[in-house]
Amino acid sequence: MLHKTIKIDPASINEDKVAREILGAFLKKNPDAILCTDLTYTDSIFSHSHNQQINYTFQSSKNVVFRRRKDQRAGLRYEIVDKCIGFGANGAIWHSMGNLKFVGDTLVFKTKERAIKQTERKRNNEEYTYSSGIRHLHIKPLSYSKFTKYNFMTMKFFHGLNLHQIIKDETTDNPLLTTDQRLQLTIDILEAVQKQIHDHGLLHLDIKAENIIVTDDKKVKIIDYFYSQKIGASNRMDFCGTLITMPQEQFHFDKIYPRTVKTDNYAVGKTLAELWHANPLVNKTKPVVGLSEQITFFRYAKKNTEYDYTNFFSNGLSSEHVEQLKNMLENLTRAIPDERWSIQQAVASLRSIQAERNIGIRHQLSSKTARI
Numbered sequence: 144m145l146h147k148t149i150k151i152d153p154a155s156i157n158e159d160k161v162a163r164e165i166l167g168a169f170l171k172k173n174p175d176a177i178l179c180t181d182l183t184y185t186d187s188i189f190s191h192s193h194n195q196q197i198n199y200t201f202q203s204s205k206n207v208v209f210r211r212r213k214d215q216r217a218g219l220r221y222e223i224v225d226k227c228i229g230f231g232a233n234g235a236i237w238h239s240m241g242n243l244k245f246v247g248d249t250l251v252f253k254t255k256e257r258a259i260k261q262t263e264r265k266r267n268n269e270e271y272t273y274s275s276g277i278r279h280l281h282i283k284p285l286s287y288s289k290f291t292k293y294n295f296m297t298m299k300f301f302h303g304l305n306l307h308q309i310i311k312d313e314t315t316d317n318p319l320l321t322t323d324q325r326l327q328l329t330i331d332i333l334e335a336v337q338k339q340i341h342d343h344g345l346l347h348l349d350i351k352a353e354n355i356i357v358t359d360d361k362k363v364k365i366i367d368y369f370y371s372q373k374i375g376a377s378n379r380m381d382f383c384g385t386l387i388t389m390p391q392e393q394f395h396f397d398k399i400y401p402r403t404v405k406t407d408n409y410a411v412g413k414t415l416a417e418l419w420h421a422n423p424l425v426n427k428t429k430p431v432v433g434l435s436e437q438i439t440f441f442r443y444a445k446k447n448t449e450y451d452y453t454n455f456f457s458n459g460l461s462s463e464h465v466e467q468l469k470n471m472l473e474n475l476t477r478a479i480p481d482e483r484w485s486i487q488q489a490v491a492s493l494r495s496i497q498a499e500r501n502i503g504i505r506h507q508l509s510s511k512t513a514r515i
């Protein structure tokens with residue numbers, strides 16, 4: 144009897160007959176397989192070319208995660224995970240370069256990028272439930288198997304950067320966005336909160352720069368629905384969100400105010416302050432922190448936010464427009480929920496800045512033309 148040890152690249156099986164045969168036979172026997180690159184797998188197949196049973200040990204050069212298909216369609220898919228794209232407080236995000244499927248008896252690889260969020264099984268599945276309702280995420284059914292303690296949530300992969308990546312190295316002398324792009328992005332973020340979350344009856348409850356992706360074609364996608372809950376429902380979790388963007392009603396010390404859309408508006412205000420380089424006068428901190436830090440932040444959240452405007456992005460803006468922007472940030476982040484601006488109020492204010500800038504440009508152009 145032959146015994147072989149083989150290294151298999153699951154993304155190359157279309158060109159590698161032996162790898163295709165071995166991996167195909169293995170997945171037929173173990174449909175809900177999760178293959179890890181640091182493990183070896185042993186099996187045997189009958190080889191017609193050798194006319195005998197072959198024992199083999201193989202190792203996959205990429206991680207492979209099975210997933211179910213939408214609408215209870217038959218058959219499974221196998222996502223080929225090639226790199227980690229993010230680590231958060233509660234799990235890892237992976238990039239899938241494509242997937243495997245059986246066409247008849249033959250295993251076939253197809254290129255199709257996706258993102259996979261890996262989370263501990265012991266965590267509830269509500270993130271999956273809420274994410275499934277968000278159309279732009281294109282969520283596939285959740286994968287879980289007896290082989291691991293993790294769930295895998297597969298979704299569309301967005302080419303772009305999260306807002307934190309966009310602004311972290313940016314200074315007013317070295318801006319990545321023009322003033323008009325920054326104004327438009329501010330409107331797009333606000334409207335995304337409205338259209339992608341609130342209009343679907345949801346609260347996000349963890350809006351922050353890392354959870355906003357700006358795609359290469361400048362579309363805003365809000366991700367990470369771990370803390371989401373329905374508008375008007377009783378609080379899903381006592382403590383949720385990220386301290387630097389949390390209003391007072393998101394802390395469990397608060398028993399006065401319910402969580403409403405205004406809770407998200409506060410967080411989006413804090414996030415936009417970051418985009419405009421206005422720093423709240425509070426030290427930044429990690430998302431998971433001790434009780435004393437929570438109490439400190441709760442005290443801050445009970446007061447209206449004071450911003451340090453030293454590095455405020457005012458390139459090419461009139462002093463009136465700078466004041467209007469600061470006013471918007473302060474009104475979105477008022478301590479008392481009822482006093483906070485709605486998304487519509489903030490968008491209206493920004494649109495008026497845009498309109499006045501356009502009139503200003505037209506005025507300059509026409510006075511130049513007049514001189515000619």
Ligand SMILES: Nc1ncnc2c1ncn2[C@@H]1O[C@H](COP(=O)(O)OP(=O)(O)OP(=O)(O)O)[C@@H](O)[C@H]1O
Pocket residue numbers: 228229230231232233234235236258260298299300301302304305353354356366367368369
């Ligand atoms: N669908 C996606 N396409 C591209 N990049 C993504 C996608 N989903 C997540 N990312 C990247 O991975 C990072 C972390 O994702 P996410 O916020 O969902 O996880 P997390 O912070 O670990 O969440 P949680 O705290 O709920 O565990 C994001 O900031 C983003 O840069």
Ligand SMILES: [Mg+2]
Pocket residue numbers: 231353354367
């Ligand atoms: Mg996140």
